[in-house]
Amino acid sequence: MKALLLNDKNQWDSMKVQEVEAPSPKKGEVLVNIQAAGLNPVDYKTATNGNPNWEYPHILGLDGAGVIEEVGEEVTDWKPGDRVVYHGDLMKKGTFAEYAIAQAHTIAKLPEAISFVDAAALPTAGYTAYQALFRKLHIHRGQTILIHAGAGGVGGFAIQLAKYMGLTVITTASRHNHDFVKKLGADYAIDYKEEDFVERTLELTNGIGVHAVLDAVSGDNATKSLETLTFNWQIAYIAGAPDFQQGVSFARPLSFHQIALGGVYQSSNLAEQADLAMMGDEMIQLLLGGHLDPMISKTISLEEVPQALVELSKRHVTGKIVAKVSE
Incomplete structure (x- = not known):
């Protein structure tokens, strides 16, 4: 071959x-x-x-x-x-x-x-977005989510899935990709090169913050993203863990979710491995x-x-x- x-x-x-x-x-x-x-x-x-x-x-x-x-x-x-x-x-x-x-x-x-x-x-990028939103963050209609790197594979699929579920979607992307991410379903696009995404996200949510963040950029970006979260909500991260103590307090408890889609193959849990097929079936539909x-x-x-x-x-x-x- x-x-x-x-x-x-x-x-x-x-x-x-x-x-x-x-x-x-x-x-x-x-x-x-x-x-x-x-x-x-x-x-x-x-x-x-x-x-x-x-x-x-x-x-x-x-x-x-x-x-x-x-x-x-x-x-x-x-x-x-x-x-x-x-x-x-x-x-x-x-x-x-x-x-x-x-x-x-x-x-x-x-x-x-x-x-x-x-x-x-679909598989790597799509299943990763699916796992983050539905298996970890458990998104539902009426929430607001910040999805980083919306023009990329994971971010692009996440925007579509979140919008399909009835969320308000904020995403970061270069300005020349704003039309692209909005066609995918993003309600707001932030040019991370020209704007402070924390300030802009808080502005868009009237100072309340978002219910969830999906970060596929870096640990530093994930750490900064904690500032955008509202009370008692959560972040899923792929490209590096945030500083778990940064911005977390009794008055602002947060939840953290590591995403490692392919890591399931190193597990002996066959049911979790089979979830790859289930995610595939649902995304194909x-x-x-x-x-x-x-x-x-x-x-x-x-x-x-x-x-x-x-x-x-x-x-x-x-x-x-x-x-x-x-x-």
């Missing part, structure tokens, strides 16, 4: 497509003929320092959509020919290849009405119903993935990039 190979850590920008042997599914696994693979910042971030569990050459890629080619022992719910989408295990070889292995209990069924490209945009835009800004070839990851690393990308792997 053809695969995009990472020969050693920190060589992700020079990866080349080569021929390697296709894997075989073991007990509880399926072999997927990958039709499309989504790109995410986690791809280049983990490849920069490598992982002690990897054997080189390694294959990056966490988001895959395709057709089941073969099933392993004790797999009874899936069969060859089934269309699927899934979020893969960071510790194992990934989806930037014609064939990849997935855990059978973590994949979601893909209807014919949804393209492989659209589906491949939202896509089918026209309630979700996969936000694909560019569709590329497997050979073009390294350069696209460079663009991601420079934060020059709005929405999602997806690679077509097989035809």
Whole structure:
């Protein structure tokens, strides 16, 4: 099979497509003929320092959509020919290849009405946003939420999900992306380069603050975001923990939620791993119903993935990039 190979850590920008042997599914696994693979910042971030569990050459890629080619022992719910989408295990070889292995209990069924490209945009960014909003923050209609980096993958999906649930959505984004985030459903967009997002958020909420914050920027940004929260509310963070003591008091208790979507694969909790499939099923239904835009800004070839990851690393990308792997 053809695969995009990472020969050693920190060589992700020079990866080349080569021929390697296709894997075989073991007990509880399926072999997927990958039709499309989504790109995410986690791809280049983990490849920069490598992982002690990897054997080189390694294959990056966490988001895959395709057709089941073969099933392993004790797999009874899936069969060859089934269309699927899934979020893969960071510790194992990934989806930037014609064939990849997935855990059978973590994949979601893909209807014919949804393209492989659209589906491949969902898992890492979409499931992360879904987990943060529904599994951790437990959002509901009438609340106000501050979502950082609204033009990115996680932020963009979070805006859409929050708006679908009836929240007032405030987001941060560069000014040239304000039209984009408002089309996704943001009620207010704050240019974080020109405005103090704390001051502007408090102004928009009449000094009360927001019920929830989703931060995918940094620990420092998450810490500053605590100042935007109203009494007894909460923050979910992805790119670094806030200072848990900053701004927290008896008169202003807050709750903190760490988001580590792929970390579930390092757990022995199969039910939590299976929640990846449940999130996939629910997001596919939202896509089918026209309630979700996969936000694909560019569709590329497997050979073009390294350069696209460079663009991601420079934060020059709005929405999602997806690679077509097989035809």
